[in-house]
Amino acid sequence: MALRDIVKIPDKRLRLVSEPVMRIDASIRALAEDMFETMYHAPGIGLAAIQIGVAKRVVVMDLSKKDEAQAPQVFINPEITWRSDEQSTHEEGCLSIPEYYEEVERPQRIKVKYLDLDGKTHEIEADGLFATCLQHEIDHTNGVLFIDHISKLKRDRVVKKFTKAAKAEKAAESPAKKVEA
Ligand SMILES: [Zn+2]
Numbered sequence: 001m002a003l004r005d006i007v008k009i010p011d012k013r014l015r016l017v018s019e020p021v022m023r024i025d026a027s028i029r030a031l032a033e034d035m036f037e038t039m040y041h042a043p044g045i046g047l048a049a050i051q052i053g054v055a056k057r058v059v060v061m062d063l064s065k066k067d068e069a070q071a072p073q074v075f076i077n078p079e080i081t082w083r084s085d086e087q088s089t090h091e092e093g094c095l096s097i098p099e100y101y102e103e104v105e106r107p108q109r110i111k112v113k114y115l116d117l118d119g120k121t122h123e124i125e126a127d128g129l130f131a132t133c134l135q136h137e138i139d140h141t142n143g144v145l146f147i148d149h150i151s152k153l154k155r156d157r158v159v160k161k162f163t164k165a166a167k168a169e170k171a172a173e174s175p176a177k178k179v180e181a
Helices: 026-041 128-141 152-180
Strands: 046-048 058-061 073-083 087-094 097-107 109-115 121-127
Touching: 026 046, 026 058, 046 128, 058 128, 073 128, 087 128, 097 128, 097 152, 109 128, 121 128
Parallel strands: none
Antiparallel strands: 046 058, 058 073, 073 109, 087 097, 109 121
16 A cells, blocks of 8 residues: 555646546556555545546545444446435535635536446445545546535635645755756
8 A cells, every 4th residue: 555645736636537447457556555555644524536646437435433433435437327306515625735625516416337346336325524525536537526515705715825825845846856956
């Protein structure tokens, strides 16, 4: 297992549409392990592969509470097959947009079809936090971020803030790079 760097906005990789997993082999199992290690370390409750720079349709999640045993879940090629008309609002955050939280309205219940690590197909119905988290992570596999569901004014503001921070970070790194060259 290895801890991976989390890709943050405005990195363009977060806008990629991830590729379906064609074969669940050792490399996919290793990817899922790295994703869990990275997610637990952050800490976060869900992570899509693109958030560690891998454009594959793999999602990991653990919605257990602090005093409960870990409950790791892997969703390969997850696909929403049904959405309820009822909507619900949850405050969301994202490891790729650290320390930014905003309320997002989404369908309250969904059905999701996916493969597990043994290649077995499942179809489940989710609601509450589980439904929100699944929709958030499946969005990532399609290059969509939770800030795409909030007002343009708020989105522009947060993107600008992170773009500025990324530029400042790059500028701080460059003297060291010159020394290396
Ligand atoms: Zn996210």
